[in-house]
Amino acid sequence: MDTLIIAKLDLFRRELEKFVVFTDEEWLIFSGYVKILNLKKRAHFAQEGKVCDQIAFILNGSVRYYYIKDGEEITSYFSFEREFTSSYNSFLTRQPSNNYVQALEDTQLLALDYADVQKMYADPILAYKMERFGRLVAEFYLICYDERVTSFVTQTPEERYLKLLENGREILQRIPQHYIATFLGITPVSLSRIRRRMLKSA
Amino acid sequence: MDTLIIAKLDLFRRELEKFVVFTDEEWLIFSGYVKILNLKKRAHFAQEGKVCDQIAFILNGSVRYYYIKDGEEITSYFSFEREFTSSYNSFLTRQPSNNYVQALEDTQLLALDYADVQKMYADPILAYKMERFGRLVAEFYLICYDERVTSFVTQTPEERYLKLLENGREILQRIPQHYIATFLGITPVSLSRIRRRMLKSA
Numbered sequence: 457m458d459t460l461i462i463a464k465l466d467l468f469r470r471e472l473e474k475f476v477v478f479t480d481e482e483w484l485i486f487s488g489y490v491k492i493l494n495l496k497k498r499a500h501f502a503q504e505g506k507v508c509d510q511i512a513f514i515l516n517g518s519v520r521y522y523y524i525k526d527g528e529e530i531t532s533y534f535s536f537e538r539e540f541t542s543s544y545n546s547f548l549t550r551q552p553s554n555n556y557v558q559a560l561e562d563t564q565l566l567a568l569d570y571a572d573v574q575k576m577y578a579d580p581i582l583a584y585k586m587e588r589f590g591r592l593v594a595e596f597y598l599i600c601y602d603e604r605v606t607s608f609v610t611q612t613p614e615e616r617y618l619k620l621l622e623n624g625r626e627i628l629q630r631i632p633q634h635y636i637a638t639f640l641g642i643t644p645v646s647l648s649r650i651r652r653r654m655l656k657s658a
Numbered sequence: 659m660d661t662l663i664i665a666k667l668d669l670f671r672r673e674l675e676k677f678v679v680f681t682d683e684e685w686l687i688f689s690g691y692v693k694i695l696n697l698k699k700r701a702h703f704a705q706e707g708k709v710c711d712q713i714a715f716i717l718n719g720s721v722r723y724y725y726i727k728d729g730e731e732i733t734s735y736f737s738f739e740r741e742f743t744s745s746y747n748s749f750l751t752r753q754p755s756n757n758y759v760q761a762l763e764d765t766q767l768l769a770l771d772y773a774d775v776q777k778m779y780a781d782p783i784l785a786y787k788m789e790r791f792g793r794l795v796a797e798f799y800l801i802c803y804d805e806r807v808t809s810f811v812t813q814t815p816e817e818r819y820l821k822l823l824e825n826g827r828e829i830l831q832r833i834p835q836h837y838i839a840t841f842l843g844i845t846p847v848s849l850s851r852i853r854r855r856m857l858k859s860a
Contacts, residue, residue, distance in 0.1 A: 523812045532811045545804040548797050554808060577790075587789035594796035595750050601803035602747040606756060608810045609734045609843070610725045641811070 465490065468513055468566050471538055475592040482585055489572040495519075495559040501541060502557040507550055508543035510567040517563025520635060523555045531635040533604070534560070534627055541565070544597065560631065613642040614650050667692065670715055670768050673740055677794040678787055687784055691774040697721075697761040703743060704759040709752055710745035712769040719765025722837060725757045733837040735806070736762070736829055743767070746799065762833065815844040816852050 465487050469478065478486055493512060495501060501519060502508040519541050521533040532555065535541045546553035547570060576586045607616050617640055620627060628636065637647040667689050671680065680688055695714060697703060703721060704710040721743050723735040734757065737743045748755035749772060778788045809818050819842055822829060830838065839849040 523808070525812050530811055532807065545801050545808075548801060584786045584789065587786065587793050591789050591793035591796055594793055594800055598796055598800050598803060599747050599750060601800060601807060604807055605734065605803060605810070606725070606747075608807070609732055609840075610727050638811075 461492065464492070464515055464566065467515070471513070472589070475596070476585055476589045478585060482582055485579060485582055486576065486586075489568055489576065491567045491569070493565040493567045495563045495565065497559055497561050497563075499559050500556055501559065501565070502543035502546065502553050502555070504554060504556055505552045506546075508546040508553045508557075509570050511540060511542040511544075511547055511570075511573070512565035512567040514539055514541055515564040515566060517565075518560045518630060519557050519563060520560050520631070521555055521557055522635075522638075529638070531638040533639070534631060534635075536626060540593065540597075608641070613640045613646065616640045617647070617650055618654075663694065666694070666717055666768065669717070673715070674791070677798075678791045680787060684784055684787055687781060688778065688788075691770055691778065693769045693771070695767045695769045697765045697767065699761055699763050699765075701761050702758055703761065703767070704745035704748065704755050704757070706756060706758055707754045708748075710748040710755050710759075711772050713742060713744040713746075713749055713772075713775070714767035714769035716741055716743055717766040717768060719767075720762045720832060721759050721765060722762050722833070723757055723759055724837075724840075731840070733840040735841070736833060736837075738828060742795065742799075810843070815842045815848065816855075818842045819849070819852055 468490070469483055469487070472478065493501075493510075495517070501510070501512065504524060514535060514537050516537050518534060518536045520531055521535075521543075522529045522531045524530070541557060543553040543555055543557055545551070550570075573586075573590075576582045577590070579586070607619065611619065620636070620640070633647060634644045637644040640647065642650075670692070671685055671689070674680065695703075695712075697719070703712070703714065706726065716737060716739050718739050720736060720738045722733055723737075723745075724731045724733045726732070743759060745755040745757055745759055747753070752772075775788075775792075778784045779792070781788070809821065813821065822838070822842070835849060836846045839846040842849065844852075
């Protein structure tokens, strides 16, 4: 394996230590299943109507999650470097995805196939560590989803935009405004109006 | 232990078999941590500002999840018999809850304390099975949250109400209309308007 790939796998291993610490023996098995995936800008990681067969860790780049409704794209979320991505519902249920996951820029990922993840859950050496890893990752994303639901239920689009300004500078700098608008649950015109209003009152 | 409690624990064990099958030895340890909890109608299982210390299985009754914003209650979700309930984000992160979980009627639950769940993750006999159980439960709720986010992003309140009519008869029969309205993201007046419009076009 070339040294660049080894460095990327090392970065991945260190990131996963937020969840679990793999022994060298465990990591040798785990890393054997990891595939490098390069997506050109606008290429799809997951598509509506197809079962999403992979979960992936973003090495560099970013992805956008969107639905198509009445011919319009509705952006629902974004993921960046050192985050996981998948069409989770489809990946977990093995049902066709109801949304798209698309590279916002040239994006490199480390991917695991669903079938390989199942092999690891069944591997006597890895089973316990994998179950723990899977639990902690699922709980982590449960908390993310909970915050997203909370924002829909308790905040106006203007409040969601202010929150984004506070926490998500990266989102605002790297993402086209019309994607941000649907992410906030509003039209691009409404977003422009909110921004003008905020500039005036600043 | 009286036979009624044993019957309830048996029901719980059978329900958990959707996720994992505990051996008798494992179940003896697990069930030793289970507490019976009786909530009167309108009593709270979780409250804003307090860390939610339990996760519970609803034996009978139902609960409502709500936020308070600008002095108004905003209902975000409901859970019924044979479902789990918690203020998950608070339970998992050990941070104060940002929402309330309240009994909609007299409700009986089987509850597990956070500290006891951690003891089970650390118990050599239970550890593997518990991690697997925890993963599958977290994945199950991840899928529920995903569906809720999808409905917010892709559906109008009217479409969400139609979906509820299809899938959630129980919700509609047992829950006051003003809770359903905020669950759909609209005012009670808007819900009445939607219902009148649907009656006319039926």
